Amino acid sequence: MRLPVFSPSPAHQVDSAGQPLAPSKSRVLWLSCVAHAMHDGYTDMIYALLPVWQTDFGLDFAALSILRGIYAGTMATLQLPAGRLAQWLGSRATLALGTLLAALGYAVAGMSGGLLGLCVALAISGSGSSTQHPIASGAVSRTYGRNARGALSIYNFSGDLGKSALPAAISLLVTMMPWRHALWIVSALGCVIAAVIALFFPSIPRAAPVDADAPGHGRNNAGTGFPMLLAIGVLDTAVRMGLLTFLPFLLKAKGVSPSMVGTALALVFIGGAAGKFACGWLGARMGVIGTVLITEGGTAACIVAVMFLPLALTMVLLPFLGMMLNGTSSVLYGTVPEMAAPERTERAFALFYTGTIASGAISPVIYGFLGDRIGVHGATFATALTALAIFPLAIMLRSHLSPEERP
Template sequence: MDQLTATPIPDTTHGNRRRTLATTGVNHALHDGYTDLIYVLLPIWQNEFALGYGALALMRALYAGAMAGLQIPAGRLAERIDGKIVLVIGTVLSALGYGLAGLSGSAIGLCLALLLSGAGSSTQHPLASAAVSRAYGAAAKGPLGIYNFTGDLGKAAIPALLSLLLIIMPWRHALLVLALAGTAVAIYIAAAMPPIGKTRAGRPVAAASSTGTTNSGFTLLFTIGILDTAVRMGLLTFLPFLLQAKGASLPTSGLALTLVFIGGAAGKFVCGWLGERVGTLRTILLTEGGTAACILAVLVLPLAGTMMLLPLLGVMLNGTSSVLYGTVPELAPGRTERAFALFYTGTIGSGAIAPILYGVLGDALGPTAATMATAITAMAICPLAFILAPHLTRARV
């Protein structure tokens, strides 16, 4: 990969930093909310279009695949065009996709609309993360944690909003309303967000290329991100079954997942700040060690004790992600868009594949053994964090 150098952006005032964080946060909430809207819509589409579960899974995969697969091209496009413009266009396309879904009269039309919406959402993670990173520079870990947290707010708020809209109008009209909301967000970004700038191919940075530190350090961070996502998705796959074995009813299982998600949102917010103050290594060791301990506790505690533990489990499960995202710019100086695009592609791909792998293990050994495997995976991250530490700025280890 060619080393990139950022086009200078002179305006880095406190007000513009806050505007960058605010606009990217709103955009993150919108796109993550759009991503999870599908779970509300799948039963409706199944009834209206007489679809099987395989077809429904394909629809979800089309959106996720377009979003994951086009992140790297989106990062490359930002080398030629101001990233803000790409971000606005992506948000418009994502909103347009849901608008077309509301107008579609067939399953094929829905699939094409979801492809378009997923393609639009591919711009959001790499470019918005890079924008926050550039705005805050060396102090970006905490703001990136806040940015990460806003995605969880969108996952909670926008599907809930759709559920309310479905009470008073047909699903097609509800999607048009949400498409208009997405268009309004795109206009807000265009009007309020400071320019991100663009990157261009340049001469290799000697300090990074001569030692190989940046490349090997980023590879380690990338590996940790993939494993961390695998732990989270693997555990969430088995958690309802573990609770059911403890005597939990369906509503109790739903409450349990809500407690995990609330803790996860708090973990994303807090651990970005924590990584900035106590360092990447200590934060990873705390969250991954805590994750493994909480998973093992879930296996042995009775239902009441497990329910009390779940918010803390959520904090540990999701907390690592914020400090990892905050470390990407440090290990990829001058090529932030590409690095974030690659990092998010890997973690999203891990989130899709890991439940399948742990599911196969669960079929072979049972859910308890598969859940223990997620704890072992979490602990395996700790030695990788020690190997990563020499690649980090000493003050932030």
């Protein structure tokens, strides 16, 4: 029997019988994590650049909000087309091209001379970032099969690492050099990662699942259970973004200084990153529904506690609040493949991410209007009620899951 010869970027790997070889699981996972960290870092790097652009170009807050909206809008609306593109070009080529496009967008931003140039640059970068979530998460889920939940939690966690690292890096770089040069450096890093993906990301067969026990194998729940799963994801994102909108004002009312607000939010984000990792592991052992009920119930309880506890206890509670807020997302992402046939995994992830990203953009506006009507405490309490509204949806979702996914 001839042994397969390793090549860093084969179009098709086959064994001696001509059957596709299963791709390296660890290589798929870690390259997907690198892509996730890079793209999420690019997404949140904008927050660190907005003050710089405001000073350099004399932009008002409306213009700054347009810049952020353009990036998020293009990324959200192109998720589904990115999934379709992957069906034609393959996961590796689509992810590599998307990463290159996201990097080149920031290179163009470094050459821009005003608001119009920045808008075009961020639209380019956002278009490239639209490929990452559906393609990388779909590749991980197909490669790991029924063991994908734990792998997806690691993948999900890697995005938070990027959100922490790249904004911090660009903030440091702009103190050492002109901001345009700083953007070209992080753009060059993205180009390197795109090349690594193009060379080393394994080809994943699409005609059949890589694992015979892959999620959704032999059935397709996308028409029944998936809408409920999407609704849970939309509401969960609304709770998270709504609370983060009001949390600084709640802390300020308790006497927190402006400098300490950043520290308090950091505690929430640290807890959130840990929650994504831990709850993905917990979901694999307790089942989807049990974990969702625990995290959403814990979220509602923590929100109410933060509203009424004294400052010292509130600060202690913030990491646990972050764990509950972000923990559900890992469980939900890991359940998406369960709701779709293997060959439609990217499309299912694209739909799911489109809904949650749109919820993240719209929900703060809705809760903001509510806060103007009933006050900060009333609107914050409404986020806790939204978390509890997920309970009946989770219970209805139970019948659409395989027995091992139930509590």
